[in-house]
Amino acid sequence: MKRIISVLMENAPGALSRIVGVFSQRGYNVDSLCVAPTDDPSLSRLTITTHGDDRVIEQITKQVNKLIDVLKVVDLTEGAHIERELMLIKVATRTDDIRAEVKRNSDIFRGRILDVNGSNYTIEITGTSDKLDAFAASMAECAEIIESSRTGVCGLARGERALRP
């Protein structure tokens, strides 16, 4: 089962490699990873999507929590939460028909065309990972995908719950 684990940690050199290290040395999966400083620049927030049974996820949260640089760890998938991922995708638009179809599909998925030139469009799209997968599939049907880049999932709990120091 897919899990989204959010980690609040010191924005210190090496902190990220320690977390990634826990995953590799203990054989846990990393499906995506997203990290950046928070509103408090001394802290970083890292979101990892992974999969495993309850036992594995419990070990992951405990082992990550054990790292000295880590303040808090929460499994967002345990409760109601919001998750978003961003994708930039560049597709070849060689004919008017393809251009029209790409534009139409982007509108349906609420994508934004960020860059246009003679032979391709670059589109920005935000949503859950599933939505991004679906959009990429629709692009592959109507045009040729030149390249794409995804940020990995970031998420917050719904309601009052929050990950604060």
Add this chain to the structure above:
Amino acid sequence: MKMMSGAAMVVEALKDVGVTHVFGYPGGAVLDIYDALFAQDDVKHVLVRHEQAAAHMADGYARSTGKTGTVLVTSGPGATNTITGIATAYMDSIPMVVLSGQVASSLIGEDAFQETDMVGCSRPIVKHSFLVKRAVDIPEAIAKAFYIANSGRPGPVVVDLPKDIVNVQESHPYVFPESVVMRSYNPTEKGHMKQIKKAVASIMKAERPVMYVGGGAVACEASAKVIELAEKLNTPVTCTLMGLGAFPGTHEQFVGMLGMHGTLEANKTMHNADCIIALGARFDDRVTNNVAKFCPHAEIIHVDIDPASISKTINAHIPIVGSVDKVLDQLFGQLEGQDLSGQKEKLSDWWQQITQWRKRECLKYEQGDTVIKPQKVIEALYKHTNGDAYISSDVGQHQMFAALYYPYKKPRQWINSGGLGTMGFGLPAAMGVQVAHPGATSVVVTGDGSIQMNIQELSTCLQYNLPIKIISLNNRALGMVRQWQDMIYKGRHSHSYMDSMPDFVKLAEAYGHVGIKVERLDELDAAMEKCFSYTDRLVFMDIAVDQNEHVYPMQVKFGAMDDMRLSKTERT
């Protein structure tokens, strides 16, 4: 405010955290720090012959005192040579701080001479690490390193010091932090009261309880409380390899070590228990055997300071996060309201059963007339040291014999590499013990394989006059490897021979020590007596023992805990 160089700050900070001994080896990147060491007498330095031994010495020092062991090495090979020692300490949760030199900040990343990413190399085997970037940060980094190493679940911490920040030419203000506060690190010491109450309820209804005591009880000095609890409840007690001594091996409630080479009665007691009180132990694979068959009737109370150790391999019914010491205090508080007068009677059937298991005498062995059995050597060692010596061990058959045939009376008396199983650990560890306890008897039990993995330290022993006693069980083979080859590989002894054994007596003498060779049973007692009569000399006892002896009991692979071989021909 004191002004000083980065190098002087390193030494000053070590003094301020209370370090009296540093084990190390100089080199280019740390010459400034060595110069600062030269200028003072408070922090004593022990020069090893290989950096791995420096880490093991600091480890032996830490295990025998509870204080943090300190290592100082140079960059590159100096640092990487400590890796095995750091991993050894990490696996056994031993407090250690390794100060490693690093090339100058401006050269980091350029593949400079003797450059290694030490923080990266050591990352999976440290509790934490620091790469110090400014001289003014040195005191705080060192204060934090020592705090982290010896609080919560102890472990090794690396402090990497680039050469430019310890430059003796520059001066910086020295401010040692009055206290260390870290918002991201606050180990839980006290257990949750709700869980303690559940544990008491479980203990009170148990008819077949057992206490399973590990290294965590040693780490937090909880031995007296462990004994008090066992005596209050009248429970049998077993210790892990790391926990030996936390409960006296001579106590009538002790059923022996448990696990792969544990006693039959310890493993039977565990397997048949209805309540397991695990104190600072981690249910590792050398204890549990097949986890699917592990102790089917037991409700498990698991006390550990590391939440990640709880329910990692075996699910705990009543998890309690906290130090054994603090949790036992809380447990005593809750037990006060209970009537414990009936414990003796309630457990009498249980004890009768245990007595039956003990009658199998699983540790008995057949000593012939001439060829010495390794077990006999350990028994003789016990006799000649009155059971009071610090025993450090290497890794292999001799380690198991030393664990099983020398009943440890006190915690920190038994020093061994339990988790990592590091051959070459014993000699330097015993040296660290001797440095920490100059007047005590420090013995290393080793074998002809292990002793050669750090034998160069005989030279260090002479330099610092460390009169340790080396009891080498020489079977002219890698005994434990050979045993497995006998049992699993139909006796094909692939590369477990040592065809070119040195003359250990001459070797000891070449290093300036006393060597004694023992080949026959009738020589053993007199030789031991002679060995321990040298109070101010290192003695190397090269004792020829039976090459074909196996360590028993031994768990049968994939079986339950109590599924054991008792000898080459008997099984449970």
